[in-house]
Amino acid sequence: MIYRETGQFRTSYAEDQAIFRLRQDKIGIAVILAIAWVGIPLLADEYLLRAILIPFLILSVGAIGLNLLLGYCGQISLGTGAFMAIGAYAAYNLALRVPALPLLLDFFLAGLIAAAVGVLFGLPSLRIKGLYLAVATLAAQFFADWAFLRVPWFTNYTPSGSVTAPALDFFGWVVDTPLEKYWLCLAFACLTAILAKNLVRSRIGRSWMAIRDMDIAAEIIGIRPMTAKLSAFAVSSFVAGGAGVLWAFVHLGSWEPLAFSIDMSFRLLFMVIIGGMGSILGSFLGAAFITVLPIFLNQAPALVGIQLSTAMVSHLEFMIFGALIVLFLIWEPHGLARLWQIGKEKMRLWPFPY
Amino acid sequence: MAELGPVLEVLLGGLMSGVLYALVALGFVLIFKASGVFNFAQGAMVLFAALSLVRLAEWLPFPIAFLVTIIIMIAVAWAIERLVLRPLVGQHGLILFMATIGVTFFLDGFGQTIWGSNVYQLDLGIPASPWFLLESVFPGGLLVSPIDVFAAVIAGALVIALSIFFHSTKIGRALRAVADDHQAAQSVGIPLNRIWLIVWSTAGIVALVAGMAWGSKLGVQFSLSLVALKALPVLILGGLTSIPGAIVGGLVVGAGEKLAEFYIGPAIGGGIEYWFAYVLALAVLLVRPQGLFGEKIIERV
Numbered sequence: 001m002i003y004r005e006t007g008q009f010r011t012s013y014a015e016d017q018a019i020f021r022l023r024q025d026k027i028g029i030a031v032i033l034a035i036a037w038v039g040i041p042l043l044a045d046e047y048l049l050r051a052i053l054i055p056f057l058i059l060s061v062g063a064i065g066l067n068l069l070l071g072y073c074g075q076i077s078l079g080t081g082a083f084m085a086i087g088a089y090a091a092y093n094l095a096l097r098v099p100a101l102p103l104l105l106d107f108f109l110a111g112l113i114a115a116a117v118g119v120l121f122g123l124p125s126l127r128i129k130g131l132y133l134a135v136a137t138l139a140a141q142f143f144a145d146w147a148f149l150r151v152p153w154f155t156n157y158t159p160s161g162s163v164t165a166p167a168l169d170f171f172g173w174v175v176d177t178p179l180e181k182y183w184l185c186l187a188f189a190c191l192t193a194i195l196a197k198n199l200v201r202s203r204i205g206r207s208w209m210a211i212r213d214m215d216i217a218a219e220i221i222g223i224r225p226m227t228a229k230l231s232a233f234a235v236s237s238f239v240a241g242g243a244g245v246l247w248a249f250v251h252l253g254s255w256e257p258l259a260f261s262i263d264m265s266f267r268l269l270f271m272v273i274i275g276g277m278g279s280i281l282g283s284f285l286g287a288a289f290i291t292v293l294p295i296f297l298n299q300a301p302a303l304v305g306i307q308l309s310t311a312m313v314s315h316l317e318f319m320i321f322g323a324l325i326v327l328f329l330i331w332e333p334h335g336l337a338r339l340w341q342i343g344k345e346k347m348r349l350w351p352f353p354y
Numbered sequence: 355m356a357e358l359g360p361v362l363e364v365l366l367g368g369l370m371s372g373v374l375y376a377l378v379a380l381g382f383v384l385i386f387k388a389s390g391v392f393n394f395a396q397g398a399m400v401l402f403a404a405l406s407l408v409r410l411a412e413w414l415p416f417p418i419a420f421l422v423t424i425i426i427m428i429a430v431a432w433a434i435e436r437l438v439l440r441p442l443v444g445q446h447g448l449i450l451f452m453a454t455i456g457v458t459f460f461l462d463g464f465g466q467t468i469w470g471s472n473v474y475q476l477d478l479g480i481p482a483s484p485w486f487l488l489e490s491v492f493p494g495g496l497l498v499s500p501i502d503v504f505a506a507v508i509a510g511a512l513v514i515a516l517s518i519f520f521h522s523t524k525i526g527r528a529l530r531a532v533a534d535d536h537q538a539a540q541s542v543g544i545p546l547n548r549i550w551l552i553v554w555s556t557a558g559i560v561a562l563v564a565g566m567a568w569g570s571k572l573g574v575q576f577s578l579s580l581v582a583l584k585a586l587p588v589l590i591l592g593g594l595t596s597i598p599g600a601i602v603g604g605l606v607v608g609a610g611e612k613l614a615e616f617y618i619g620p621a622i623g624g625g626i627e628y629w630f631a632y633v634l635a636l637a638v639l640l641v642r643p644q645g646l647f648g649e650k651i652i653e654r655v
Contacts, residue, residue: 076448124636128643130448131392131594135586136639139632142583146628262583266455273452311471318463325456329449330441 003347049178056291057185058246063271063283065239071277073232074212079137082144085260087114087241088248111238118237148257164254276335285336370502372608377564378585379600381557387533388553394454397582398461404565404574405469427558476569505567587635593648
């Protein structure tokens with residue numbers, strides 16, 4: 001009853017091509033945006049912003065980046081963490097060595113540098129696929145880990161190898177309170193989501209999906225595999241690089257190469273699998289799930305009166321993540337996003353049986 | 355000649371550690387050959403097997419602990435086959451690969467939950483002090499660790515045993531048939547599920563051997579699980595479907611990375627062992643996408 005399209009006619013092409021076509025969807029997204037932009041800032045305390053919401057938003061951006069590559073173009077990457085690292089260190093070095101550039105331009109250029117490196121490591125995807133490609137992207141991960149650890153130029157010769165981001169000054173707006181940081185991340189997340197959503201509905205996004213579904217068939221109907229695959233790598237790495245910049249500059253403040261280790265790549269992969277491959281909404285759901293689950297696991301045993309050691313909790317986290325990945329792949333390969341869709345279908349009829 | 359001694363020593367050390375990589379890669383190849391699954395969990399199986407062995411050996415005599423661990427690995431293989439692979443039969447290779455990443459995390463967590471996460475010493479009764487070979491030829495001789503030699507001998511024996519198993523037994527023939535074509539194998543009456551169980555169990559036992567070799571070298575701890583990441587380029591280099599390829603790939607990677615560290619490492623900051631294998635594998639992929647010994651990839655529409 002609640003979610004019905006009856007009586008809503010689309011009378012123009014513009015209406016037919018809108019992202020949210022149903023009145024209920026429009027109201028829903030407006031409410032969510034209002035809560036995100038106004039409601040949460042009024043209610044949330046500093047801990048919630050710092051520990052949950054800011055990482056959630058940044059990782060959503062990262063997950064969208066990986067989802068564009070894995071979910072839409074079908075090219076697996078285990079090196080997303082590396083592209084985030086490249087974005088972060090590129091922005092750091094640009095800010096350090098070319099102080100004249102405004103910070104926003106630094107961020108953009110850092111994304112472009114990450115994209116360029118992404119294309120470089122995406123090149124093997126023209127000859128190899130699937131599992132072999134996973135290894136090729138792992139190469140990117142290990143190479144980046146090593147480069148930022150061992151080549152002192154990247155870290156400006158700091159003895160400890162950890163670097164500190166400059167103040168976040170956007171044309172005079174200095175972002176330093178958690179709330180301002182939250183707004184900044186939210187703005188970037190919204191922007192990325194809109195761009196990504198429109199990208200996958202456009203010609204280029206459709207060519208990615210054709211490559212994903214069957215690359216030989218796609219080639220035969222006139223899609224250039226090279227353009228499609230490399231553009232997917234470029235866009236994905238650009239977005240991942242942007243997420244890396246935010247993670248380093250906004251969330252961490254000062255960081256060392258370990259912040260972008262292979263664990264980060266796996267976390268993003270899990271977000272995409274659990275959230276839903278090939279869904280922008282899924283990237284957000286997956287990021288929320290993976291961000292909140294460890295915190296929940298830390299708190300929940302104490303609430304019911306069981307004391308677990310920290311090591312135990314981290315092992316449990318491993319087990320639960322592993323089991324969830326397998327379960328989702330078996331039961332719902334399209335992840336939380338698909339569950340949400342099923343829920344919406346149910347809402348069309350509810351509370352009537354048919 | 356003065357220069358040759360250290361180089362030979364580096365080369366020998368590299369070859370020996372290459373054998374250890376090959377041991378892990380062997381497990382990958384077995385499973386990929388028979389079921390087409392790229393088993394990312396091989397490293398986790400190595401860790402799990404080594405942990406089980408080392409903890410059981412604390413209160414059981416070693417041979418019994420060894421046997422119990424083999425039974426545990428068969429149980430793990432059975433559980434993976436039953437709970438993960440069977441529901442995912444016929445899925446795209448990428449999905450299966452990601453499922454094994456899930457298995458990796460589960461096994462890592464599970465193993466450390468029940469067996470503990472400290473560093474355990476695994477003592478196989480091999481002298482730890484290195485041997486010096488050919489002292490008459492080179493000043494100071496060549497430094498060789500007995501554990502490495504032991505691992506090399508075991509790996510060699512394992513490869514011969516597996517080759518005989520694959521080529522001269524009924525089950526081995528069935529395994530090769532399954533590897534060639536699942537459906538055809540099934541239609542002539544080969545029970546797929548049992549074959550997979552056998553393959554995964556074999557891979558589990560190979561993992562146990564690899565775990566013993568690595569564990570006695572590094573101590574049994576979480577980082578064993580990461581050894582698998584080192585074995586991936588070995589696999590790519592040798593070709594996913596070739597047992598000799600895994601061995602040759604392991605030797606090439608082991609020797610290559612040690613020599614690269616020796617010659618060009620100091621010039622660019624050191625630690626290039628970390629990625630050398632990957633870059634080598636990537637270079638090979640660009641020239642020969644199927645690896646050195648792999649079967650040619652033929653695409654059909």
